[in-house]
Amino acid sequence: MSAAAGAAALSGESYLTDGFSLRSWLLTTDHKRIAILYLASITVFFFIGAAGAALVRYNLIVPEGLIKSAETYNRLFTMHGVVMVWFFLVPAVPVTLGNFIVPLMLGARDLAFPKLNLVSWYLFMLGGAIVLYSLFTGGVDTGWTFYTPLTTQYSKGHVVATVIGIFIAGFSSIATGLNFIVSIHRLRAPGMTWFRMPVFLWSLYATSVILVLATPVLAMTLVLLAFERIFHIGVFDPTLGGDPLLFQHLFWFYSHPAVYIMILPGFGIVSEIVPAFSRKPLFGYTFVVWASIGIAVISFLVWGHHMFVAGTSLFSALVFSILSYMVAVPSAIKVFNWIGTLHKGFIRFDAPMLYALGFIGLFTMGGLTGLFVAALAADVHLTQTYFVVAHFHYVMVGGMVSAFFAGLHYWWPKITGRHYPEMWGRAGALIIFIGFHLTFFPQFILGYLGMPRRYHSYAPEFQVLNVLSSAGTTILAAGYLLPLGYLTWSLLRGERAAPNPWDATGLEWQTPSPPPTENFVATPVVTEEPYAYPRPKPQATS
Amino acid sequence: MSDAALPHAFQYESARHQARTAIAGMWLFLASEVLFFGVLFLSWIVCRHWNQAGFDAGARQTALAIGTLNTVILITSSAFYTAGVAFIEASNTRRLIQCCALAWVLGLAFLILKFGIEWHEDLARHLFPGPRFAITGELRTGAQLFFVFYFVATALHGLHLLAGLGLVGWIIRRAGRGEFSAQYSTPVAVVGLYWSFVDMVWIVLFPLIYLIGRGP
Amino acid sequence: MSPRRLLLTWGLLLGVLAIEVGASFLPIGRPARPLLLLPALLMVGMVAAIFMQIGRGPTVVRLFAAAGLLWLLILLALGSLDPLTRIVYPVPAMERATPAANPP
The missing domain is CATH 1.20.5 (Single alpha-helices involved in coiled-coils or other helix-helix interfaces)
Known part of the structure; x- marks a missing residue:
């Protein structure tokens, strides 16, 4: 195997050299090239969304707000939320790393429906273009949640245009999820039984279940929202017999599982990296697998916890509170299993591992504070404060973005055929970890003390913590710009990568880096469990 | 002829593997569609719950005769298409085209009845929600909500049907070029699933729109 | 699929539809009227089983x-x-x- 792979790598034939014209990229159906198209697109969206965040933090340096208009401030945080949620966090891992790695891990030559895969990128770009157009020509001041009746009656922004953009991008999500589910069911290599699949595949399977079954609910909800805004009558208008809480129910039916769309792929990445850099099989593989599926299902049963103070019935609030506690169980199982894998492992602190360990720490904090807000009584105090902001940023930004970088560094040699500079990678991981805590930990305290979110100004006694948070943003920004710099540099100057630089298991490492267009010269056959890392004898290390 | 000899995309083992995967993919898409329409069903439940009398009063304004006729038309269209699938599995392209053409014409008839006649009358009777809405008094609120549901649901179903007409037309064209046979009829079967699904959605919408509100 | 089976299904679907429409004229109280969905669900099942051949894929x-x-x-x-x-x-x-x- 390695001889053949080495020969192919030497001859330089890869998906990157298979055609150089713009057309060969824009009309490609190769999952690897589509992953690259997506990677470039979401990087742009990430920095647009991050610019929104930076301006929000800039405004909050002084209590009365450095941006004079509250209206502008509202539009800024809405832009940050909309772009980050729908055009970075939800698609980020599935469409980039997922698109690239899933067929390779399956031992397949492509996804089940390559043309659909390309269509999904075009839908994504179309939706993104519409949203960016509406955000830059005036924007929306409703927050990313689009609550009615603010959106349907009072907001003066481009609500309908933004909603149409999100609607279109939603179908790109559905297409990706559908492709993954069908591919995992139908295109596994010989010998790749369900329980020989790496956890990354299981995680993306669970993610795709949510993508396929939750996104259409958002789509129809947005149709009803647009109808109501255009015709001034609809099912969400309380003055005309409708129920504004129905909108919130439908919105969170999508948006709560969407949180797990963002985090489940991260679980998968970390479950690949921790065994590879501990040189041990994943501890409790079966538990991790079932925890992924469990999260995908239970995540649909908890959305009501976003509405505890919205006036829902006490009975339904109790039901949703109890169900919300249940979703913590599979998440905790995973954290325990990663720690169990580290236990007595031979740990190497390469950049992917540093990012992954950062993920575990940040996610644990984000997850545990989730229990506070899932508790009915505590939530009444904490909801709509910076505590909630800090909680979900620990999960989505701290957790998910760390996991994304972990995966990006881990598979970077496979994707590009080049190594990133290791010391810079480690520095980036560390800077992001520190900058993140400095930015968001003060927000837990601010929220607990009662600072409400989404306000343009605040009480003077909160200034010290707010300045700390804004200062942290600058470190975080440096931490995010750093990988952009050194990863781009490595494309041209990085050291050439061997087919399996980490000495990791998984079929994606059994093909040259970068892989040839057809992925595998001969269809691989799987004969063993995943993460079959040899256990070195104790005396070998002494 | 051996199965492996049939052309298929390079990620599949065989043409049969590819065909069955395409069928599975369409079913998953339909599962997604179920949730899409599910939102409308939930809105129906919630809106009717808050405004039962008015909501039902709105439903009584609908044209039951056209609705029932349309249901018959769609069921028949779906049956014709299914016959077409059976014919092509026996390599009978001529019959496939005839069946698809009948299914297509019936689909068009549905659209004409629904949007050309029924919607036209509804609009003429001021049943579109808004300031000029026909029903006044206590029942107005609920009746308006019913017609929000009615217009959104029938419009979206109509769009699905229109897409279906495009797909069935595409099948007819390809069949006319002799592209399908007993060995290769995957697109025919996949479009058939979609066509029957559109029928299914209407079968559920029919009582929600025309029957349940028509009470004493 | 045999023509007989298809024809039979078509006839049954129309029959259930007739029953459903007929039943809607019965004096059923408002809370019980959503039961009129039951025939529709039966029809959906028939379409899935026979027209869409859910058992075959x-x-x-x-x-x-x-x-x-x-x-x-x-x-x-x-x-x-x-x-x-x-x-x-x-x-x-x-x-x-x-x-x-x-x-x-």
Whole structure:
């Protein structure tokens, strides 16, 4: 195997050299090239969304707000939320790393429906273009949640245009999820039984279940929202017999599982990296697998916890509170299993591992504070404060973005055929970890003390913590710009990568880096469990 | 002829593997569609719950005769298409085209009845929600909500049907070029699933729109 | 599929439809009228089984269909849990109609 792979790598034939014209990229159906198209697109969206965040933090340096208009401030945080949620966090891992790695891990030559895969990128770009157009020509001041009746009656922004953009991008999500589910069911290599699949595949399977079954609910909800805004009558208008809480129910039916769309792929990445850099099989593989599926299902049963103070019935609030506690169980199982894998492992602190360990720490904090807000009584105090902001940023930004970088560094040699500079990678991981805590930990305290979110100004006694948070943003920004710099540099100057630089298991490492267009010269056959890392004898290390 | 000899995309083992995967993919898409329409069903439940009398009063304004006729038309269209699938599995392209053409014409008839006649009358009777809405008094609120549901649901179903007409037309064209046979009829079967699904959605919408509100 | 089976299914579907429409004229009370959906659900099952031949494709087809139904059930059940158990306290000063103004 390695001889053949080495020969192919030497001859330089890869998906990157298979055609150089713009057309060969824009009309490609190769999952690897589509992953690259997506990677470039979401990087742009990430920095647009991050610019929104930076301006929000800039405004909050002084209590009365450095941006004079509250209206502008509202539009800024809405832009940050909309772009980050729908055009970075939800698609980020599935469409980039997922698109690239899933067929390779399956031992397949492509996804089940390559043309659909390309269509999904075009839908994504179309939706993104519409949203960016509406955000830059005036924007929306409703927050990313689009609550009615603010959106349907009072907001003066481009609500309908933004909603149409999100609607279109939603179908790109559905297409990706559908492709993954069908591919995992139908295109596994010989010998790749369900329980020989790496956890990354299981995680993306669970993610795709949510993508396929939750996104259409958002789509129809947005149709009803647009109808109501255009015709001034609809099912969400309380003055005309409708129920504004129905909108919130439908919105969170999508948006709560969407949180797990963002985090489940991260679980998968970390479950690949921790065994590879501990040189041990994943501890409790079966538990991790079932925890992924469990999260995908239970995540649909908890959305009501976003509405505890919205006036829902006490009975339904109790039901949703109890169900919300249940979703913590599979998440905790995973954290325990990663720690169990580290236990007595031979740990190497390469950049992917540093990012992954950062993920575990940040996610644990984000997850545990989730229990506070899932508790009915505590939530009444904490909801709509910076505590909630800090909680979900620990999960989505701290957790998910760390996991994304972990995966990006881990598979970077496979994707590009080049190594990133290791010391810079480690520095980036560390800077992001520190900058993140400095930015968001003060927000837990601010929220607990009662600072409400989404306000343009605040009480003077909160200034010290707010300045700390804004200062942290600058470190975080440096931490995010750093990988952009050194990863781009490595494309041209990085050291050439061997087919399996980490000495990791998984079929994606059994093909040259970068892989040839057809992925595998001969269809691989799987004969063993995943993460079959040899256990070195104790005396070998002494 | 051996199965492996049939052309298929390079990620599949065989043409049969590819065909069955395409069928599975369409079913998953339909599962997604179920949730899409599910939102409308939930809105129906919630809106009717808050405004039962008015909501039902709105439903009584609908044209039951056209609705029932349309249901018959769609069921028949779906049956014709299914016959077409059976014919092509026996390599009978001529019959496939005839069946698809009948299914297509019936689909068009549905659209004409629904949007050309029924919607036209509804609009003429001021049943579109808004300031000029026909029903006044206590029942107005609920009746308006019913017609929000009615217009959104029938419009979206109509769009699905229109897409279906495009797909069935595409099948007819390809069949006319002799592209399908007993060995290769995957697109025919996949479009058939979609066509029957559109029928299914209407079968559920029919009582929600025309029957349940028509009470004493 | 045999022509007889197809014809029979078509006839049965129209028969159930006739029963459904006929039953809608019966004096059924308002709370019980959503039961008129039952014949429709039967028809949906027939379309899936005979027209769409759900039994013929790979096993995963049944899995996908079941998932669609299960998640629809989650949406409808948990989605209506709150509206059906919510107590809305009337606001006397409200002039326009509200949900509270027309309690079920």
